Amino acid sequence: MTHIKNKDSLGKVIFIKTLFPFLLKINITIFPYLVVLTYALLCLETVTYRGFVERYLFVSVYLILLLTLIGAIGVFFKKGVKTTETSTTNLILKMNSLLIPVFAIFYWILVLVEATHYPNYVYSTFHILPENLGILLFFSIYLFVIKSLRQKNLKNIELLLTSGTVGLHKYPGSSKMAYSHRTPFQLTQRIIISVIIFLLGIYGLYNTIKVLDSALKSNIFILRNLNLTYEEKMKTSWNFFYDYIEFVRENTPVDAVIAIPPSIRPWLSEGNSVLVRYFLYPRKLKSDDELKSKSFIPNYYLLAKGLWGVSDEKMYGWPKENISAEWVIYFDGTTKQVKRVEGNYNPNDQINTGAWGLIKVKEEKE
Amino acid sequence: MIFVQALNLILVVLFGFLLVNILIKKSNFWEKVAVGYFAGTGLFTLILFLLNLVGVSFSRSHSFYVLGVLIIVSLIITLFTRGWKINHVPIFRYKFSETDLISKFLFILLILFFLSSLIYTLYWPIKDWDALTLYDMRGRIFAETGFMYPAFSIDRYYLAYPLYTSIAHAWVYLIGMRNPFFLYTLNYIFFISAFYSLVRGVTDRKVGLIIAFILASSLEIFLHSEAAYTNLPYAIFYSLGILYFYNYLTRKNFGSLAISSILVGLSTWVRSSEPFWITTILILFFLVVTKRAKLLHLLDHILIILCLKIPWSIFYNANNVQQSLGASNINIFSGLTIQLLMTRLLEVSRYLFANFIIKLNVIFVISILSILLAWGRKTAPKYFGAIILLNYFIVFGGTYVYSFIYPKWWLVGDSVSRMSLFFIPITLFFVAILLWDLYLQKAKR
Numbered sequence: 001m002t003h004i005k006n007k008d009s010l011g012k013v014i015f016i017k018t019l020f021p022f023l024l025k026i027n028i029t030i031f032p033y034l035v036v037l038t039y040a041l042l043c044l045e046t047v048t049y050r051g052f053v054e055r056y057l058f059v060s061v062y063l064i065l066l067l068t069l070i071g072a073i074g075v076f077f078k079k080g081v082k083t084t085e086t087s088t089t090n091l092i093l094k095m096n097s098l099l100i101p102v103f104a105i106f107y108w109i110l111v112l113v114e115a116t117h118y119p120n121y122v123y124s125t126f127h128i129l130p131e132n133l134g135i136l137l138f139f140s141i142y143l144f145v146i147k148s149l150r151q152k153n154l155k156n157i158e159l160l161l162t163s164g165t166v167g168l169h170k171y172p173g174s175s176k177m178a179y180s181h182r183t184p185f186q187l188t189q190r191i192i193i194s195v196i197i198f199l200l201g202i203y204g205l206y207n208t209i210k211v212l213d214s215a216l217k218s219n220i221f222i223l224r225n226l227n228l229t230y231e232e233k234m235k236t237s238w239n240f241f242y243d244y245i246e247f248v249r250e251n252t253p254v255d256a257v258i259a260i261p262p263s264i265r266p267w268l269s270e271g272n273s274v275l276v277r278y279f280l281y282p283r284k285l286k287s288d289d290e291l292k293s294k295s296f297i298p299n300y301y302l303l304a305k306g307l308w309g310v311s312d313e314k315m316y317g318w319p320k321e322n323i324s325a326e327w328v329i330y331f332d333g334t335t336k337q338v339k340r341v342e343g344n345y346n347p348n349d350q351i352n353t354g355a356w357g358l359i360k361v362k363e364e365k366e
Numbered sequence: 367m368i369f370v371q372a373l374n375l376i377l378v379v380l381f382g383f384l385l386v387n388i389l390i391k392k393s394n395f396w397e398k399v400a401v402g403y404f405a406g407t408g409l410f411t412l413i414l415f416l417l418n419l420v421g422v423s424f425s426r427s428h429s430f431y432v433l434g435v436l437i438i439v440s441l442i443i444t445l446f447t448r449g450w451k452i453n454h455v456p457i458f459r460y461k462f463s464e465t466d467l468i469s470k471f472l473f474i475l476l477i478l479f480f481l482s483s484l485i486y487t488l489y490w491p492i493k494d495w496d497a498l499t500l501y502d503m504r505g506r507i508f509a510e511t512g513f514m515y516p517a518f519s520i521d522r523y524y525l526a527y528p529l530y531t532s533i534a535h536a537w538v539y540l541i542g543m544r545n546p547f548f549l550y551t552l553n554y555i556f557f558i559s560a561f562y563s564l565v566r567g568v569t570d571r572k573v574g575l576i577i578a579f580i581l582a583s584s585l586e587i588f589l590h591s592e593a594a595y596t597n598l599p600y601a602i603f604y605s606l607g608i609l610y611f612y613n614y615l616t617r618k619n620f621g622s623l624a625i626s627s628i629l630v631g632l633s634t635w636v637r638s639s640e641p642f643w644i645t646t647i648l649i650l651f652f653l654v655v656t657k658r659a660k661l662l663h664l665l666d667h668i669l670i671i672l673c674l675k676i677p678w679s680i681f682y683n684a685n686n687v688q689q690s691l692g693a694s695n696i697n698i699f700s701g702l703t704i705q706l707l708m709t710r711l712l713e714v715s716r717y718l719f720a721n722f723i724i725k726l727n728v729i730f731v732i733s734i735l736s737i738l739l740a741w742g743r744k745t746a747p748k749y750f751g752a753i754i755l756l757n758y759f760i761v762f763g764g765t766y767v768y769s770f771i772y773p774k775w776w777l778v779g780d781s782v783s784r785m786s787l788f789f790i791p792i793t794l795f796f797v798a799i800l801l802w803d804l805y806l807q808k809a810k811r
Contacts, residue, residue: 196732196736196739196797274500278503
């Protein structure tokens, strides 16, 4: 019961002593329906697509989720009232407790399935968004934790919030009686503390699910591929680039001087001297800029189509000029086969269009 | 062979442990081990760098001798300052069977995180872009040639960042291991351990465990433990330095200040372009001016930080790298108008909102709310709020100034968010001490 004193301001009377309790009562009443609605909408987006609810209901499902999360705190942490949960709320929360292991098992199974196939496999095959199941799991765990905290009657959190009613009040753990007046400062302090604890809980819970997700995916891959060699592991990370660079490394001596493309699209990888050097060291690398500014001739040229996308197809392919060559080795990334062709290199030859390989520069006789 | 490798690792940690033990009496064993790992690896790699400059090559035997000397010196200092008795401090005895369900659950999850990260770094070779192009490449050349200059003569890009991680990689190769990736998991494990100890020291076991768990479960922190970058080591050194600085502010313990100075100074040995090392100096200067701290402490703090920062700064400037890395050569003060300053202010604000605040998201909101909560309080947490606020100003101010020096300043968005990784641990620590302080005040009534 709130006490209104003559000195209380109009704003305090309207908001704190009238509107706020009214909103809390409404919250307690609609909370179970809000929970069911949140579950239903999250499930709907899990089997359709993200943004489906917003498109047809003009409200984001995450906004409804947020309101429910805040509503849960309003239901379970209203001090001064022994039980705030209605029988409907109790029923919903009991069902929620049963659903947690179901969501957890279902979610982890889908994560495992995705990890053993390819990204987006689950959605493209079963039309289920695993990420949304993670949100459902997070939501159900959150409700369970909030309910558990209430049941434990955590005096520490209540002490922190010190929400006592206005009037003579006995503080927990103290034998003294004292007047408790909720000043605007105290109310603001309570709200800030509540928001901090709420955000911290959300942050921790959400991140835990994400980290477990990441850990599970990476460990599943490792368990399935325990015997991969160094080369196979690097190939997993660098794909064709690693195959190509290994081909160059195997076909050039350690004292080779290799010309590489400029470090612009589409050769942001092959033209990056510090990246290429990691695989080809101690071979010397000369970038396109160095080739133009200094008068020296490398032993080899990379023959590189370019891995990075460009808008103009004509930009692919390097070198762009004729090179007097002993031979050119062509590398097929799909079959890993190599083909050696004797003679000079002409970028306009059909064979060089979109090609990958290595050019051995003809040594000039003195 | 494995025994030799393990011995080398233990010796580095032992050196750090002895150093921390000399400086701080009242801390538990695991805190000394965890912080000792960082102090040990940081100082050890810095000393190897300095010795290499005067001609001592990177080799297994040389690194072993250096470690030996460091440990002997530390032992002698320990015996003279602490006597023959090994300093017994209360060890946080964690009896698993006696803890509550939540603590058990969190502890098990923590172990899972550690194991997962360790499995990842033991399985995969170094494969991340920056690690291949810079950190590990330098380490390989150092280990192969025994010196630094062969790397720098190949490409001046290799001078872009300090050498902490590269020398650590080189050392791992020299002691016979093939993959230094596991060091980043060790960083993660020792960081969480140290963080837990520090939070536990100002709150209680449960709060310490919860806050440490939230930090360990932070996706950014966890993913960085599986990447051979300098961002997490930098965040660790700097944030632990801040935490020990707070310890100094609350306990007036010079040992804590010394550890803070070492860790903040070593953060510049990991990454030197970030100016956050100035934060504790500014706070301490303010306290000296308002006569709440000793001038001698400020001078010692500055001296230790500069001693650790200057070697790389001198080396870097002597090699005149700035221009070759695309920095603008023009005087930044020429051509400045009020309109340009205001326009740039808006651009930087928008840029930081998208690349910094949004990336920090909940942490940023929590830190601002916590600062508001601490505002006007007369207790120690308000100083920590000032530290966080000052760091935010440095991010903004630093980016603003940087925008006038580097023509394409807006292209480093991802670097901004990675650089500010340390806001996560210091915000979590701030929340812990603030709420604990409020709880204690309420409980006293």
